[in-house]
Amino acid sequence: MENAVQDQKKVEYWRWTESRWTSPDLDWRDGGVISAGVDVGSVSTQAVVMVDGHLYCSSSMRTGSDSPESANNAMSWALEGTGLTLDRIHATVGTGYGRVNVPFATRAITEIACHARGGNFMYGPSVRTILDMGGQDCKAIHCDERGKVSAFLMNDKCAAGTGRGMEVFADLLGVHITEVGEMSFRVAEEPPPVSSTCVVFAKSEASGLLRKGWPKEKVLAAYCSAMAHRVVTLLERIGVEKEFAITGGIAKNVGVVRRLAKEIGIEPLRSDMDAQLAGAIGAALFAKALHEKSAKGA
Amino acid sequence: MQANYGYKDGAGEFFITIDTEKCDGCGDCVPACPQHVLVMIENEFDLDAEKELAAVSALHTKKIKYSCGPCKPAAGYAIEDLPCVRACAAGAITHSW
Numbered sequence: 163m164e165n166a167v168q169d170q171k172k173v174e175y176w177r178w179t180e181s182r183w184t185s186p187d188l189d190w191r192d193g194g195v196i197s198a199g200v201d202v203g204s205v206s207t208q209a210v211v212m213v214d215g216h217l218y219c220s221s222s223m224r225t226g227s228d229s230p231e232s233a234n235n236a237m238s239w240a241l242e243g244t245g246l247t248l249d250r251i252h253a254t255v256g257t258g259y260g261r262v263n264v265p266f267a268t269r270a271i272t273e274i275a276c277h278a279r280g281g282n283f284m285y286g287p288s289v290r291t292i293l294d295m296g297g298q299d300c301k302a303i304h305c306d307e308r309g310k311v312s313a314f315l316m317n318d319k320c321a322a323g324t325g326r327g328m329e330v331f332a333d334l335l336g337v338h339i340t341e342v343g344e345m346s347f348r349v350a351e352e353p354p355p356v357s358s359t360c361v362v363f364a365k366s367e368a369s370g371l372l373r374k375g376w377p378k379e380k381v382l383a384a385y386c387s388a389m390a391h392r393v394v395t396l397l398e399r400i401g402v403e404k405e406f407a408i409t410g411g412i413a414k415n416v417g418v419v420r421r422l423a424k425e426i427g428i429e430p431l432r433s434d435m436d437a438q439l440a441g442a443i444g445a446a447l448f449a450k451a452l453h454e455k456s457a458k459g460a
Numbered sequence: 461m462q463a464n465y466g467y468k469d470g471a472g473e474f475f476i477t478i479d480t481e482k483c484d485g486c487g488d489c490v491p492a493c494p495q496h497v498l499v500m501i502e503n504e505f506d507l508d509a510e511k512e513l514a515a516v517s518a519l520h521t522k523k524i525k526y527s528c529g530p531c532k533p534a535a536g537y538a539i540e541d542l543p544c545v546r547a548c549a550a551g552a553i554t555h556s557w
Contacts (some may be wrong), residue, residue, distance in 0.1 A: 313463075
């Protein structure tokens, strides 16, 4: 009975790869200010440690049902093998849905401010519009050259257009979530998007299409374009400027990203850093600023 | 900063926008709203900020169309006559519908 919830092949299609990274060029022992950011999202949790404002190590893993535990786990995984310990970190900022539940945080800051700051760091000061496509909500952010928010809009009313929605579809179609994007382009011609913007209704609609004989690829294409379209309507209110970047997990799904770029006619900026880390990077930068501010005050 | 609270769905666009440059943190809008939609929050966007900011309570952002319903009769209304808009001397509050 233990395996009752798993499918026969014991594959969990929605499960994306957790990862950790340490900078090969940096050593925390040589640094001055060590700051950390933890982004406890609805679906994933990221921890980032920065040494003097440079990315030192990071981790990205699934958020469990217990936010403090998720924050602790992500942080200890990021620190694994570095010799660095929590007490040596000068300041930590928590962000994301579970930001008030980061036990070792100096302060909590809204993820909107952190994504703007992190986006500014990852994509350069020219970035003006940041679209964070998270696990459970979607945020359109407009920021200035210092990464300060000048306008924002958050849609957390429903899960359509979010990572959670994509997980549901990966599961429904039995396609691994990392392959969804590429697979959605294996269609002779672009099908019309699924009409509903609600994940639950979209899932019913997709089941219907499958029964009608649509191949998986075509259903995925229809869902990816519906998702892209939904987000574009959000962006319209904030206004998109040419220097545009997408952060969050969906930034890794080319099926959505390319369709979105085509619809707005702007190619998103690229970064060699993981787009999912933007919030945690922003938080770590805020932590550095906080530490410097308190050091100056003391 | 233009802080947009609300949502867009098949029925339309429902956003209350707080212009944080104009909001002086007086808090007059909070008791003015009969539905308790507005709250004062810590300004998390600016580490140096000393004043609080008005914001839409998280309890209302997802149902703002209905929360604001009592002040917005079907017979028509003027945005400038809404209690929250009238209470804000700085003119920081706007509605999209």
